[in-house]
Amino acid sequence: MTAETIPIRVPAPGAARDVRAIKVVLHREMLRFVNDRTRLVTMLFQPVLWLFIMGTGLGTLVAGAIPGLDFRTFMYPGMIAMTVISTAMFSAGSIVWDREFGFLREMLVAPVSRGAIVLGKCLGGAIVATGQGVVILAMAGLVGVPYDPLLMVTLLAEMFLAAFTITAFGVTLAARMKNMQTFFGIMQMAIMPMIFLSGAMFPLANLPSWLHVLTTVNPLTYAVDPMRQAVFAHLDVAPQVNAMLNPGVSWFGWQVPIAVEAGLVAAAGLLLLGVAVAQFRRAD
8 A cells, every 4th residue: 555645835935925924923922922911910010110109209309390290200201111121021032931942943943034033023022012011101191191192103103113122132132042041131131221221210411421421322212212202292391391301312412303213223123133133044
């Protein structure tokens, strides 16, 4: 008896196959996010703690210096950024988890472009982080930020851009790591200083020269500042308060436009995406 041969059809290489791979990886990220409610709650705990407890405490110290404005309103864009950044990095860290359990190898031996896998991962992480940020966005009214439709759309777009860039950064870090402990140790060492130096928790005006330089070269500054400028554009505050809390970013006295800041974040995201793809192409 002759054994029956079962044909195996492998999709022809091309853009359609890569798009399908991106959709599969993205869909897996969505399922992982929806089914992990514990992560959703824990990722929100720290920003809410900073916003409503630390923000309220600090607000009592500076209330006389910023008349007519709740200090939590100032901190609000920074807390959005913190939520998005933390979630994006954790999404990227799942690559290490997949490597430990062998799922990553199955993806890498699939007949699809590794660039498609990385892009799907970055898009999935960005969408998950943006979805997490929407929860903080819903709290806007509690800290004096208006629910203006244009403001909400602007913040969503800026959140997604920041989340994509941070996810690409996280994927680049995770590409060669073998265990979660190493990844999260390096993540904390890299991300926490960047968050503190981004202006998320203190104004960028009147800083010492050394601290001004650090905030200027920090990539996250250009993700937080557009969000703060969008919020303050919809607030009715005194000019001196706006100049104190929302000075923007300047290079040698030149005020950096929001479009340039967004372009820098996007360029960093694309550069990190390219580095991540190159890392995966060299991975075993």
